[in-house]
Amino acid sequence: MEYTIVVAETADSPATLQNLAPYTGAALAEYFMYRERNTLIIYDDLSKQAQAYRQMSLLLRRPPGREAYPGDVFYLHSRLLERAAKSSSSLGEGSMTALPIVETQSGDVSAYIPTNVISITDGQIFLFADLFNAGIRPTINVGISVSKVGSAAQIKAMKQVAGKLKLELAQFVELEAFAQFASDLDKTTQNQLARGQRLHELLKQSQSDPLAVEEQITTIYTGANGYLDSIELGQVKKFLEEEKRLRLGSQKDELGGAKAPEIVKKIHEDEESEEVVDTLKMGIEKPEEEGCEEQVEIEDIDL
Known part of the structure; x- marks a missing residue:
């Protein structure tokens, strides 16, 4: 004050x-x-x-x-x-x-x-009471919240991984409303609903717990590309914490052989480069291979 x-x-x-x-x-x-x-x-x-x-x-x-x-x-x-x-x-x-x-x-x-x-x-952030009551915090309604600045304020790496996230969340909101009145859903719809629930889970943020931009990018990429689909909903946060520990802790900030800030820098040097997505994928798959025992242990936790 x-x-x-x-x-x-x-x-x-x-x-x-x-x-x-x-x-x-x-x-x-x-x-x-x-x-x-x-x-x-x-x-x-x-x-x-x-x-x-x-x-x-x-x-x-x-x-x-x-x-x-x-x-x-x-x-x-x-x-x-x-x-x-x-x-x-x-x-x-x-x-x-x-x-x-x-x-x-x-x-x-x-x-x-x-x-x-x-x-x-220049846009608005719409906080929805129903999301708060559902335990989703920050309680931002992504459908109504918009920005006139939009992705122009994002770095290139974030644009590439966030575009798919926004599409997945928009589809989830539509399907969720439809699923309330449908008793028999096909497998594709069930998979989309399951992924949307996990995306909401990874977007939950603890109080006074900001994330560096490279951590945001890798977390979003993990969920939007289906790496959380096989994880139980209640164990998503624990999985992300373990993935972060392996990626930023034991790997000494190495992400597929390069430090996360260096990856963000690469995409600025070459605007047309897709290298950031490939490198992020390597960084996520590498902990999955090296930390399989730890991740199995997480999945066995009874919450």
Whole structure:
């Protein structure tokens, strides 16, 4: 909290103060931005600000629109979020990054305020309560969560392995909804559902446990290419931990004869190279051969 400023207006505060609180925070962030600092401002949350603004507008007898919000509620948020910027070199190259949070009712992302904010921002991360209750954390709904930046922010190695992951997850979501009403599923559908469950399992992340990019790449490649299909669902995390130990521990960070950071570097040197995928495959198959006894032991664990 040493570099943090909190501007708070609670639920019992007047609507006028709740409406002004985000602008106060933005003014403080701009103060540091123009002094060559990089700032991050988090609005928690803009739904409550919109409700306070609606309350004020109705008291002022302004004509209500959709969901009783006034007609200029879009401008309320657009002028706030457009204050986030990157200063030019003449102004010190400071920056202000805005991270707005919006509440959804029963997961309805098509409501008035969520759609307004989504249309302003560069994408959204949609957190789904049902996923949280199912034990999937972070509770990110990959179908609704999108980014206008997309894979342009990813390194080439991540693009190659993540593309298949996104396709597999999208197919799994569709099949999962269909499987709830079907009693007899063919073998191919069952295999796709089983793989999707394992992909969800490998995407679960422990609290305060970040992964290096090379670890992310190899983990995603392991699941998306079927190396977890024969592993029991409850043992996926243990298998990945053992695979990581063999690959990064006993192998001294060697991945198919090359260190993981070197593999990531290779793909940048040759944009058309497919060497990274082949090398990752070697790195995963090598622990499978050398650590077969350890992996059998994992599979025999009764959870």
